[in-house]
Amino acid sequence: MTSGGIRPSGFKRAVTAALFALTMFGGVALANPQPGQLNMTRGASTWSPEAYFLNNVAFGVCVVIGILVFGAMFIAMFRFRKSRGAVAEKWSHNTTLEIVWTTIPVIILIVLAYLATGGLRTFADTTGSEMTVKVTGYQWKWRYDYVDYKGKAIEKVGFMSKLDRESDETRQLDSGLDPKSVQVDGYNTYLINVDKPLVVPVGTKIRFVITAGDVIHSWWVPALGWKMDAIPGIVNAAWTNITEPGVYRGQCAELCGQDHGFMPIVVKALPKAEFEKWLADQEAAATPPAPAAPASAPAPASTAAAPKTAAVDVPVSQGHQG
Numbered sequence: 390m391t392s393g394g395i396r397p398s399g400f401k402r403a404v405t406a407a408l409f410a411l412t413m414f415g416g417v418a419l420a421n422p423q424p425g426q427l428n429m430t431r432g433a434s435t436w437s438p439e440a441y442f443l444n445n446v447a448f449g450v451c452v453v454i455g456i457l458v459f460g461a462m463f464i465a466m467f468r469f470r471k472s473r474g475a476v477a478e479k480w481s482h483n484t485t486l487e488i489v490w491t492t493i494p495v496i497i498l499i500v501l502a503y504l505a506t507g508g509l510r511t512f513a514d515t516t517g518s519e520m521t522v523k524v525t526g527y528q529w530k531w532r533y534d535y536v537d538y539k540g541k542a543i544e545k546v547g548f549m550s551k552l553d554r555e556s557d558e559t560r561q562l563d564s565g566l567d568p569k570s571v572q573v574d575g576y577n578t579y580l581i582n583v584d585k586p587l588v589v590p591v592g593t594k595i596r597f598v599i600t601a602g603d604v605i606h607s608w609w610v611p612a613l614g615w616k617m618d619a620i621p622g623i624v625n626a627a628w629t630n631i632t633e634p635g636v637y638r639g640q641c642a643e644l645c646g647q648d649h650g651f652m653p654i655v656v657k658a659l660p661k662a663e664f665e666k667w668l669a670d671q672e673a674a675a676t677p678p679a680p681a682a683p684a685s686a687p688a689p690a691s692t693a694a695a696p697k698t699a700a701v702d703v704p705v706s707q708g709h710q711g
């Protein structure tokens with residue numbers, strides 16, 4: 390094949406147009422998925438822009454390769470077709486060409502792998518976390534246990550988080566209810582809202598330890614920039630540091646049974662002071678353990694029960710007092 394049909398100026402224009410389109414789509418990306426959104430979200434954590442950048446680089450490479458390969462193919466098909474008198478070349482091997490088309494993809498792959506590995510290493514490095522939340526996947530709901538905050542163990546703050554009742558009633562066969570009417574503040578929350586969201590502070594490095602109680606699930610909130618498998622018997626870890634207060638939604642991302650599509654995730658990020666108040670309220674509500682305590686029990690000394698977190702058997706990061 391001869392290379393007479395490929396005009397560099399035309400390609401330059403095409404690549405520029407493709408990159409321009411990418412930038413446009415990138416510009417409208419918001420923290421939560423929007424109807425018709427084409428590109429992934431920039432996210433709302435300190436790390437998520439890195440995932441966004443990696444995605445755009447990889448996508449840009451794919452676009453350029455696609456244009457080159459399909460461009461060459463279509464030019465060959467139309468310009469060098471038999472009806473225009475094209476005569477096939479007789480040679481079948483070209484060592485130089487083969488070295489070039491092996492080397493270039495290898496270099497591209499090495500560059501992508503280098504970038505991706507750097508990204509993975511940073512998001513898996515949970516050292517210096519100021520808070521730990523244990524996430525457990527169940528068929529078909531999530532459990533959140535607050536393990537520690539600013540070096541202090543948190544006791545008895547944990548809850549199940551499942552599909553909100555409105556969505557659940559609406560989704561029933563022949564419910565006669567309109568999914569469009571399931572709204573919170575004018576935003577359609579059908580199948581993406583929960584009864585109790587995970588509440589976290591902004592501006593805090595939060596370590597998530599993620600596991601499951603039955604089958605494999607995957608905890609995925611796009612705005613945080615990563616998803617992590619929740620596997621029974623294995624504790625995976627990742628961290629986030631949310632930059633802006635808001636409500637961030639996600640889904641279970643591992644096919645886990647018949648209601649896999651009905652176990653959404655809602656993360657509510659609050660300013661630190663509000664979060665600390667919320668946490669104190671939760672701890673206070675959990676402390677007097679119902680009226681079941683024996684009536685004759687003496688006033689509980691503050692050291693009666695050694696703090697022991699039954700949540701998960703992983704080391705809790707200490708220090709970094711705020």
Ligand SMILES: [Cu+2]
Binds near residue numbers: 529643
């Ligand atoms: Cu699941």
